Amino acid sequence: MAVSGRARALYQRIADKIRVDITEGTLGPGARLPTEAEIATEWSTTRTTAVQGLKVLVNEGLIISDRPRGYFVRSRRPMVYRPQGEFRKRPLSPEMDNFLTQMAEEGREASQHIEVNVIVPSRDVRKRLQLGEGELVAVRRRVRFVDGVPYNTNDSHFPLAAVQGSEIMNPDDIARGANVVMAELGYAQVRALDEIQVRMPTPEEADRLELGPGTPVAVHICTGYTADGKPVRVVANVLPGDRHVITYERIKPQFGSAPTIRAAVEDDLQTVVDLWGHAASWLRDRRIDQWQYPPRKERIKQNIAAGECWIVEDDGVPVATITVDDQADPDFWSAEEAAEPALYVHRMVVRRDVGGQELGSALLDWASNRAADQGKQWLRLDAWKDNDGLHMYYSERGFTHVRTVEAEGRRSGVLFQRAADHVRGIGPELVMEQGDSR
Template sequence: MSVSSRPRALYLRIADQIRAQISDGSLREGDRLPTEAEIAASWDTTRTTAVKGLGVLINEGLIVSQRPRGHFVRARRPMVYRPQAEFRRRPLTSEMDAFVAQLSDEGRVATQKIEVSIIKPTTEVRDRLRLAEGELTAVRRRVRYIDGVPYNTNDSYFPLDLVQGSEIMDPADITRGANTVLAELGYPQVRAIDEIHVRMPTPEEVERLHLGPGTAVASHVTTGYTASGRPVRTVINCLPGDRHVITYERAKPPISGQLVIRPASEADLDTVTSLWTGAASWLGKRGIDQWQYAPRLERIVQNIEAGECFLVEDQGVPVATITVDDHPDPDFWTSEEAEEPAVYVHRMVVRRDSSGHELGGAMLDWASQMAADQGARWVRLDAWRENQQLQEFYASRGFEHLRTVTVEGRGSGALFQRRAGDVRGAGPQLITLSPDQGTD
């Protein structure tokens, strides 16, 4: 298939030039564009072609037409919209007060209009609330304004039998919030499912939000559920694309504080191997050559059978592994050192999504205490020679760097030791389980 060599249509080149000027800042928000006649003259074309080029930019949402004044670069002063704030604890002030306070800090004026009605729900709402055919919903329809401009709509749907006679049926702002009212009615929400659909607006949304041509919207649909799994509220927010920035804040879930460490069993071989390969993959992506080979399954099996391989679990979920034995590697440790009572740490891995909780430090403390209980003098390990960050980690946890040994074919060789019984209190406490104990 050949690629057409025909030149790009002139009206598209007009649009390309103006778009580039907006992108590089030559034309700023609110700037007036040249008139249709001026554009036509500068391109030696007809006014019809100029209008067609401007129409492309209007449909893209980059400019607006304000006849008879002309065409202007669309001004964007977006509202920051945070869906994850739905279930955060908040002061006992009205929802609108919080909305007003947020925008007042920015020097903007916020208002809203609320309507409440009883309706037959659409299929979209009925399915999410799991309503039978013919069941009715109460809907609180809100339009929120900033500086007199309608910025978004927020329509909340409730099964009518749950909220009949409550504050939810009153077309006024609810001081405590609708979620609190639902909880007081016996339907507290414990989780929600969020969906975000990006699309062009419906005619009703165009009218409610005074949308111009080329303005896409994000439809944020949230359905809240009780502990029993019953859906009790569906909210549909319509957010014009030129007026909002949708911001999500993500944080690592905290560990439970009830971590256990137990000997791995034969059934855990895949888990231990998966933790190791996950760490190896992460290291490789960072340009570190540590563990860039297939897992040595035979050695892992030997450690498991000898009771030397351990798993750390958070509420039954494996989050880390460590191997501890009393076998000095003759490639690294001298015969004199091998005579000293010591335990040796190998294959210490923390799952990436559980990092940041000092699990590595907790495992080293655990190994140190175990060494002391066994009458050992030292906790020792050999770290990867080229992994400087790992070596700094061990040094910061009280390990002394003895020396670095280079052995052909071996990537490890940075030797560290710490006195047995030296517990630094780093990270969460690990509860040791024996092989015959469960994790309950």
């Protein structure tokens, strides 16, 4: 790989070459590197320069020095560390704790050393636990070993007043977990704040974990809170970088609560315009020419004033909009069809970050229910002619393609309808905002 700027020093180029051999597998875990003298001869340089290059790799944690035997590629068999697994339910009386069980399932030999102390907390722990001056904590200090190697430390701090006399004070494994004990003591934790920092270890950490030079650590600090917001536990996990892979599993959240739907008001004009623009941008990125023109604000204002424009909110944040009226567009619907009682859907937009949760289906059901309540026969709409995916979307939701109309100056005209009483019942329930009966 070419490096711009000033030419790299020879010792750096030596390190670069060996690093490539390690990362590409030419030198595997445990492989012995050429001696300092052999490297010096290969590169026509001094032994001192060769040592400089090797020290770069030692400091990066890629190799270890085992004098007088030489330099070896560091063997790595990372443990997968899953912070999100803490609140997963476990049996009340498992044979082994979660860590030991995980290692056994991977065919590795695991053990741990636990000690319990009563201490004056550090400033950071005291601040996180919101303790006053002079208040003490109980700390369960744990070193976890895998295949005889100390893999990480886990130090759990609890307000002494909360855990005095409980199992937490015993230097033994708590098979059902300290969190269960805390819940039994009246301190059930319902949420946790995770902080992760990466740095070089302190001398104490390096000693407890038997770390060689150049090994950074990730520090995961977890503060657990009760339902009333009281912090009752601070855990500091120190994870050597050469022994761990931190894995987070994230699930896209559903709506924070049942989404609410309300009639738009005058001040919502920009909200509707922004939602419309969001959809237009998304369509443009997919090379669909729908809505690629400035929003027609005057028409939106008229819809708002007439009580025809609606907004869906999730925890107070606008996430969708729909407009429904009973006026058939004469460019598309015949006089006979216009005479039939129907509601017409316009400008339905769902924000993409809440996509995949069938909010659009819920909006169409809401419109169907509204049409049925008003004694209408049909729920109708006209779709953009060039958006085949949208046509399929409506077909899959019970709409029948009536026909496609070619009207001068109009890019829409694919007409759909479904019976007003057709409701799929899929998607979140939309709750009418309290006091909005329109």
